[in-house]
Amino acid sequence: MKAVGIVVEYNPFHNGHAFHLNAAKRISNNDVVIAAMSGNFLQRGEPALMTKWARTEMALAAGVDIVFELPYQFATQKAETFANGAVSILAEAGCEALCFGSEAGDMDLFLNTLHFLEKNDTEYQFHIKELMGQGLSYPSASAQSFSRLFPNNEMMDLSKPNNILGYHYLKAVHTNGIPMKVLTVSRSQAAYHDSHFSSDTIASATSIRKALFSKDSDIKQIRQFVPESTFERLLQYKRSIGSFQQWESYWPLLKYRLISLSKEELRGIYEVEEGIENRLISAGLKAHSFVDFMNLLKTKRYTWTRLQRMCVHVLTNTKKAEMKLRDEKVSYLRLLGMTNKGRDFLNKRKSKLSIPLVSKLSSFQNEQIHLDIKAARVYALGVKEEAKQLLLEKEFSQPPIYYQ
Structure with missing residues (x-):
């Protein structure tokens, strides 16, 4: 089999x-x-x-x-x-x-993109860092960097969620030399x-x-x-x-965590970076629901998804040290x-x-x-x-x- x-x-x-x-x-x-x-x-x-x-x-x-x-x-x-x-x-x-x-639905597009980014990784990463410094989120900076480097239709749209995941599946197989066909x-x-x-x-x-x-x-x-x-x-x-x-089911628990933890304790939670603990506490005190909280919290730099993942780690009290991967x-x-x-x-x-x-x-x-x-x-x-x-x-x- x-x-x-x-x-x-x-x-x-x-x-x-x-x-x-x-x-x-x-x-x-x-x-x-x-x-x-x-x-x-x-x-x-x-x-x-x-x-x-x-x-x-x-x-x-x-x-x-x-x-x-x-x-x-x-x-x-x-x-x-x-x-x-x-x-x-x-x-x-x-x-x-x-x-x-x-x-995309086309493996040739994925393979073209993988090989292109392997050859141009230094320049690609430079553009990402530059755009993030201007306040863009990582996904937006990544997609725009890619468009700057190769703006034609032989590559795929890396702003699409399943294209992004698919690219990383292929990259993981390729980088680790796994004998697995990717479709x-x-x-x-x-x-x-x-x-x-x-x-x-x-x-x-x-x-x-x-x-x-x-x-x-x-x-x-x-x-x-x-x-x-x-x-x-x-x-x-x-x-x-x-x-x-859904998130609203956990909002009372998350709110309790946000208003009971100190700024120092929040900084120890995985993905809480760059002073956002201040916004977490402020929004937690003001919000009446999870959606209300997220709307107060969101910034141009942080995607809704990244903020939600941050909230999951606050909810589960997952520390930075716990999430450090020894390997991939x-x-x-x-x-x-x-x-x-x-x-x-x-x-x-x-x-x-x-x-x-x-x-x-x-x-x-x-x-x-x-x-x-x-x-x-x-x-x-x-x-x-x-x-x-x-x-x-x-x-x-x-x-x-x-x-x-």
Whole structure:
């Protein structure tokens, strides 16, 4: 058996994800799909709509064969670090190919861009530093630097979120000499940030979440945009947990943290830089909601995403020293779930693994996994009281989900 790897968040799994999943199998000609999936907090600095266990169930029901957790130390990071962690999981798991969705949809564009930036990295970095000195955020400075150096259509648009991630997947494979074929498929119809439904069957996760969190929300309105297995699990989750998670669920906890920590303590939190602790405290005192807080906090220099990631680390009390990476690879494989086919593949692969395979949390101790445990405990505080203990216990008691 051969495996293709994908990097996912499934927040929640929808028809666009199903399209990507089926395309990954088809164009790689591989029969096993392995997913590196973010845990309870995501790359854009948001709490996941549902727990990693619920999203694992969605993935397995839709056709993924093995789900590994992307550790907090990588999952809540900028694109390059996020990609390095995910690629290291898929390489260790034995994937012969990696397939990602992108706005470009053309591997030649990615390869041209990779080779160009390798040759022109010094000048590229100089322009980035110069533009950031003028107050631009890193993503904006990066995209503008690239346009300055090579303003033609043989390169891709590095301002698009999936293009950025895809570029870093390819770079991670190339830089580390990983024998893995890299493939891409075009995102179908809905764009990553689309907040409104623009198709009869395909919608972005952003627009689906917006519908679920709207005041007059009726979960049935998103039924046409997700597989039936996803829809059933959304219903089940809302019945058992009481609500879906979003930043507003954690706002009282974040506000408490912001107004109780000193400036010195805030400066010790990961990603709190350049005196922004003053704005964090000031905005925290004034704001009545998380959205209100973010609007008070945002500046031209800091993207909404970077500020949200900063808030995640404040919420989880994650210190700078805790997030220092010894290298760009994960140090364990946390197995969240598998199918029959996935189990067979994993049984054959086990003897070749160079890092521990973790299926029982109580039997493994590690610095990276300590952050995952802490994040899971904080995540549980955002649900209704009757569900808190269930989620707190589940992190330790839940074995990998076996989907038959």
